[in-house]
Amino acid sequence: MIDTIAxxxxxxxxxxxLYALFALGLSFSMGVMRFVNIAHxxxxxxxSFLLLVLTTALGLNVFVALILVLPVTxxxxxxxxxxxxxxxxxxxxxxxxxxxxxxxxxxxxGLLQTFGADSHVLAGAGTLxxxxxxxxxxxxxxxxxxxxxxxxxxxxxGLDRLLNYTRLGSHxxxxxxxxxxxxLIGLSSGRVYALAMGIVGVTVAIAACFMGLNMNFDPTxxxxxxxxxxxxxxxxxxxxxxxxxxxxxxxGIAQTVGAHFDTxxxxxxxxxxxxxxxxxxxxxxxxKY
Amino acid sequence: xxxxxRTLLKGLAAGAAAGAAxxxxxxxxxxxxxxxxxxxxxxxxGPLTLFSEELPFVLDQVKKTFHGQIKINGSNHPFEVIPKDxxxxxxxxxxxxxxxxxxDKVDLVCTFATPETVNPxxxxxxxxxxxxxxxxxxxxxxFFGRHGDxxxxxxxxxxxxxxxxxxxxxxxxxxxxxxxxxxxxGVLWANDDDGNTFAKVMPPVITGKGFTIVDPxxxxxPASNFNAQISTxxxxxxxxxxxxxxxxxxxxxxxxxxxxxxxxLAVSPGKVAExxxxxxxxxxxxxxxxxxxxxxxFHPFSSGMTGQTSGELADSYEKATSRQASMALGFRHSLxxxxxxxxxxxxxxxxxxxxRDALRDTDYKSVVGPVxxxxxxxxxxxxxxxxxxxxxxGRKWPLELVIVDNSLAPEIPVGGPVEAMTYGS
Numbered sequence: 001m002i003d004t005i006a007x008x009x010x011x012x013x014x015x016x017x018l019y020a021l022f023a024l025g026l027s028f029s030m031g032v033m034r035f036v037n038i039a040h041x042x043x044x045x046x047x048s049f050l051l052l053v054l055t056t057a058l059g060l061n062v063f064v065a066l067i068l069v070l071p072v073t074x075x076x077x078x079x080x081x082x083x084x085x086x087x088x089x090x091x092x093x094x095x096x097x098x099x100x101x102x103x104x105x106x107x108x109x110g111l112l113q114t115f116g117a118d119s120h121v122l123a124g125a126g127t128l129x130x131x132x133x134x135x136x137x138x139x140x141x142x143x144x145x146x147x148x149x150x151x152x153x154x155x156x157x158g159l160d161r162l163l164n165y166t167r168l169g170s171h172x173x174x175x176x177x178x179x180x181x182x183x184l185i186g187l188s189s190g191r192v193y194a195l196a197m198g199i200v201g202v203t204v205a206i207a208a209c210f211m212g213l214n215m216n217f218d219p220t221x222x223x224x225x226x227x228x229x230x231x232x233x234x235x236x237x238x239x240x241x242x243x244x245x246x247x248x249x250x251x252g253i254a255q256t257v258g259a260h261f262d263t264x265x266x267x268x269x270x271x272x273x274x275x276x277x278x279x280x281x282x283x284x285x286x287x288k289y
Numbered sequence: 290x291x292x293x294x295r296t297l298l299k300g301l302a303a304g305a306a307a308g309a310a311x312x313x314x315x316x317x318x319x320x321x322x323x324x325x326x327x328x329x330x331x332x333x334x335g336p337l338t339l340f341s342e343e344l345p346f347v348l349d350q351v352k353k354t355f356h357g358q359i360k361i362n363g364s365n366h367p368f369e370v371i372p373k374d375x376x377x378x379x380x381x382x383x384x385x386x387x388x389x390x391x392x393d394k395v396d397l398v399c400t401f402a403t404p405e406t407v408n409p410x411x412x413x414x415x416x417x418x419x420x421x422x423x424x425x426x427x428x429x430x431x432f433f434g435r436h437g438d439x440x441x442x443x444x445x446x447x448x449x450x451x452x453x454x455x456x457x458x459x460x461x462x463x464x465x466x467x468x469x470x471x472x473x474x475g476v477l478w479a480n481d482d483d484g485n486t487f488a489k490v491m492p493p494v495i496t497g498k499g500f501t502i503v504d505p506x507x508x509x510x511p512a513s514n515f516n517a518q519i520s521t522x523x524x525x526x527x528x529x530x531x532x533x534x535x536x537x538x539x540x541x542x543x544x545x546x547x548x549x550x551x552x553x554l555a556v557s558p559g560k561v562a563e564x565x566x567x568x569x570x571x572x573x574x575x576x577x578x579x580x581x582x583x584x585x586x587f588h589p590f591s592s593g594m595t596g597q598t599s600g601e602l603a604d605s606y607e608k609a610t611s612r613q614a615s616m617a618l619g620f621r622h623s624l625x626x627x628x629x630x631x632x633x634x635x636x637x638x639x640x641x642x643x644x645r646d647a648l649r650d651t652d653y654k655s656v657v658g659p660v661x662x663x664x665x666x667x668x669x670x671x672x673x674x675x676x677x678x679x680x681x682x683g684r685k686w687p688l689e690l691v692i693v694d695n696s697l698a699p700e701i702p703v704g705g706p707v708e709a710m711t712y713g714s
Contacts, residue, residue, distance in 0.1 A: 004524060011516040116334035116376075119511055119537040123570065130547030130574070138523070142548025215513040216537035259517030263508035264480065266517065 003138040008260050009253060010139065016252025017149025018214055020245040022225050023232035024155055025203035031239030031288065032163070032176045033196055035085070035096045039104040040204070041226030046107050047073055047208035048122065048217050049115060055124035062124045066209045070202055077201025081194040089193065104222060111219035119221075122212030129213060148210045152248070155203060156241045162199070163241075172196050231274045237284025246285055250277070323638065325359065325368040327628060328389035330400040330410045335377025336535040339564045340402035340425065340617055344372070346606055347621040351629070354595055361633055368632075371395060375406050383409035390417045396644055399628050401425035401620060403560075404434050404482050411435060411446040420645040421446045422627055424620045424657075424673075428452040430486055432667040442668025447648055449627070449660045449671035450620075453486065455697055456581045456675065457494050460557055462694045463579045463677040464500070464529050466707040467555040472500045475527030475553070477518060477542060480507040483533045483560075503527040510534065515542040519549045533559040536567055543571060554709045555579055565613040568680050568688050573713030575680055575688060582678035584619030584657045587692055588701055592656040594626040599656055613686045623655035674698035679708065 026040045037043075047069060054065035088095040123129070131143040163169040175182045175192045183189050211217060211225065228251065235250055236243025251270050258269025277285075329348075331341045348370060358365045371393050375382035382405070389395045390413065398421040400410040407426035412435055414421035423431070423446070431448045432439075464474065474495065478484035484507060492502050503525040505518045512534075519542070522530070530553045532539055539561045546552075555577075561567040562580040569575070586603035597605065602622060603614035630653045637643040651671075653660045658673045666672055676695045683689030691704040 004520065007520055008517075011520070015514060015516070116338075118334055118338055119336060119535075121537050121540050129544045132548040132550055134550055140548060140550040142545070144544075144548065215541055216511050218511070221511075256516060259505075259508075260520070262506040263512075263517055264506050266508065266512075 003136065004260075007139050008256050010141065011145075012253030012256035013249050014141070014145035014149050014252070015256055016245075016249030017145065017152040018210060018248075019228050019232050019251050020152040020248030021148065021155070021203075021207040021210055023229040023236075023244045023248055024152070024159065024241065025200040025207065026226075026229045027233045027236070027239075027241055027244040028159065028203065029197070029200050030233055031241075032172060033193060034176065035089070036093075036100070037200075038097060038100040038226065039107060039222070040100075040229055041224065042104045042107040042222030043201075043204045044208045044211060044225050045217055045219065045222045046111065047205050048212040049111055049120075049219075051122055051209055051212055052120055055122060060124065061126070062122055062209060062213065065124070066205060069205050069209075073201035073205040074198040075201075077204070078194045078198035080201075081197035082190065085197070086190050086193060108219055108222060115219060119216045119218035120212070121216045122209070125213055144213055148214060151206060151210060152245060155206060156245050159199070159203070159241050168192075168195060228270075231270070235274060235277055235284055237287035239288030240284070240286040243284055243286035243288075250285075322364055322366040325366050325397075325632060325638065326393055326395040327368060327370045327632075328386070328393060328395035328398045329370060329372040330375050330382055330386055330389070330398065330406065331372060332377040332382075332402050332406055333372075333374040335375075336537070337375075337377040337402050337406065339536070339567060339615075340406075342564070342566070342612070342615065343606065343618045343621040346610055347618075347625055348372070349609075350595060350622070351625050355629070359629060359632055361635060361638060366638070375402075375410075377405065379405050379409045382406050383413050386410045386413040387417070390414070390419050395419065396638070396641065397422065397628060397632065397648075399423065399624050401624055404430040407431060407448065408434050408482075411443075411448070415443055415445050418445055419641060420631075420648050422624065422631065422648060423448045424450045424624050425617065426450055427456065428667060428670045428672065429454070429490070430482060432670060434482060434486070437667065437669070439667055445645055447651070447662050447669050447671075449623075449657075449662070449673055451581070451583055451673055451675040452666060453490055454494075455672070457491055459581045459675050459677045459694065459697055460531065460579070461495065461498055461500070462696045463557070463679075463707055464555055465498070466694070467529065467579075468707075468709050470528045470554045470709070471526065472529070473503060473525065473527045474500050474529045474531055475503040475505075475518075475522040475525070477515070477530070477532035477534055478504070478507060479510045479512070479534050479538075481510060487533055500529075510538055512538055512541065515545045516549070518542070519545050519551050522553070523549065523551055528554045530556045531559070532557070532561075534561075536561050540570065543574065547574070552710065552712055556710060557581075562680065564615045564617065565686060565688065565690075566615075572687075573711070576682060576713070577708050577710045578680045579693070579707070580678055580680070580690075582616055582676045582690060582692060583673065584616040585676075585678065585690055585692060586614065587704065588619065588657070588674075590654070590656050590658050592622060592626055593630060593654050594622070597656070602656055607685075613689075616690075619657045623657045623660070626655050627651060627653055627660055674701060676701050676703075677707075679705075681705070 132140045171192045175189045179189045232247035236247030254273035255266045255270040259266035333341050373385035400423045404426045407423045478488045505521040557579045562578040586600045588599040591598040606614045631648045634647040635644045660671045678690045679693050680688045693707045
């Protein structure tokens with residue numbers, strides 16, 4: 001009995017690590033840059049397909065492929081912000097929302113045209129996907145989910161350091177606090193935003209890699225990932241990266257507990273827990289603002 | 290005047306010319322053979338893609354066998370095969386069938402690959418009065434899934450395959466003989482047509498045979514992870530696993546099982562292990578996967594279309610494509626075998642009802658066994674023989690299917706005993 005409870009909680013936390021990875025990029029753009037990226041899930045799926053092509057066509061190890069892809073997604077985020085999203089910045093909230101909604105539709109249909117409706121799983125990680133560590137006779141931890149959780153923690157730590165202890169971080173925070181004032185003291189807000197979006201691009205690539213290794217994806221899975229990411233960000237509280245990690249873990253545990261009683265409840269319990277917590281604490285668990 | 294060949298020809302020519310001039314309706318399709326159109330609805334993309342793997346090869350065989358001409362009642366008719374993609378989506382399947390019927394005006398519709406494809410296509414044909422022949426959808430799911438009445442049957446649609454009842458008995462025969470198992474069966478049945486059907490039909494049959502079912506409940510596809518199911522199987526001590534979920538979902542389950550140290554004695558992954566490409570990715574962890582086997586190179590039947598035996602058909606496929614022949618090959622091949630047999634026997638090609646009558650009266654020796662829609666078990670259906678197989682390390686291919694149980698079809702030879710999962714050891 002104790003074993004079962006411990007196992008359910010443990011698996012929930014591990015699943016939460018993956019959800020937190022989905023959410024970090026969104027948390028960064030929502031909390032720091034104050035803009036909602038509807039296409040976040042689709043960006044993740046797009047990069048997963050990119051990794052799929054690299055691993056199957058070139059036979060690369062998936063982590064080698066990830067390293068190759070990181071500069072691409074950084075540049076992608078930078079250019080996207082500089083040449084598209086920046087034009088809508090500062091105006092009302094609706095415009096960036098509509099632009100990313102459009103991007104979402106374009107990405108989904110583009111992927112559907114190119115790859116068909118098939119769902120895929122990333123391979124090319126050797127035995128990583130099936131390796132496990134036995135804690136006790138009843139409790140096993142998969143190496144891949146553990147690695148996913150550790151990556152999420154490391155990424156939060158890294159982003160937190162970047163925001164709070166580096167020059168770029170202080171620039172980003174200054175621009176986020178007050179664009180006009182930041183421009184007055186000589187910061188180029190456009191460039192800072194673009195760099196921040198480049199960083200989001202890096203988190204998207206990492207999320208895409210672990211999503212593809214852990215679960216299956218198809219051209220239309222983006223909105224599902226976005227929903228999970230959104231819930232994790234809101235649960236954790238806007239602007240708090242550690243909060244997003246906590247939000248992801250809460251969702252992961254809720255889903256795993258729900259599924260333990262009946263697998264049909266897995267998704268619905270996650271959403272119910274989100275709604276209840278949202279009603280009790282609309283500002284989230286660890287709000288910054 | 291003596292009645293000579295010359296005058297007869299002159300008279301005929303004049304008559305035909307007059308007929309053509311006054312009304313082309315007066316002589317339907319006698320002088321110029323009409324092009325026959327055969328519509329094919331298949332999942333070329335989406336989760337069911339594996340089912341369509343052999344379609345191009347078989348269409349090529351059709352081309353080479355008939356050279357675009359089929360001889361009916363002594364005259365040659367050109368024909369055209371029009372394939373459409375269902376995208377593994379029932380709504381889409383229904384839509385493209387309607388296109389085939391209304392836009393292309395097909396004479397006969399062929400379809401295959403699970404009730405998700407076959408049922409909507411058959412329904413559309415029934416509704417529009419177009420003959421439709423299908424396979425690769427279990428008879429119960431096809432007949433009762435479409436609310437068929439065993440007393441009346443259907444007017445236009447016919448299906449040949451194994452029945453769900455056969456599958457259950459086939460699996461029971463395998464599982465009962467897996468050495469040293471506790472007869473506890475863990476099931477992964479999703480919230481879809483197949484999952485719900487199995488959940489309704491299987492438990493009463495199987496508990497009567499001394500098995501216990503461990504069912505963690507229906508879940509929606511695609512499922513992101515199976516940790517909950519795996520931990521339920523572990524706590525309840527399930528040693529046999531039966532899943533009916535598509536490949537990517539099974540991968541998520543099977544990777545999760547490895548991560549959780551869950552090693553059942555027997556695993557039967559329906560919708561996955563039917564296909565060589567479905568089992569290759571798991572390597573050693575797929576050895577001794579057990580699966581219902583609808584056709585193999587060992588089946589002692591031969592094709593009415595090309596005359597090939599099962600072994601020859603498999604060899605020609607493997608030679609042409611450098612891919613391992615799967616059990617779907619026999620059914621793809623026999624689907625067109627039946628379709629062309631029907632057209633050849635049609636009395637009046639101008640009438641859809643006449644094509645339908647030929648379809649109804651089918652008594653055809655196919656590479657998957659005899660097909661006769663009058664024999665049942667339900668109206669409009671024909672039952673093909675089913676055996677049990679297991680994947681073993683092969684000589685020519687990484688994994689090869691060996692027949693381990695023939696209790697339902699003793700005419701098909703057994704190639705080895707039932708073995709427990711080995712996990713590479």
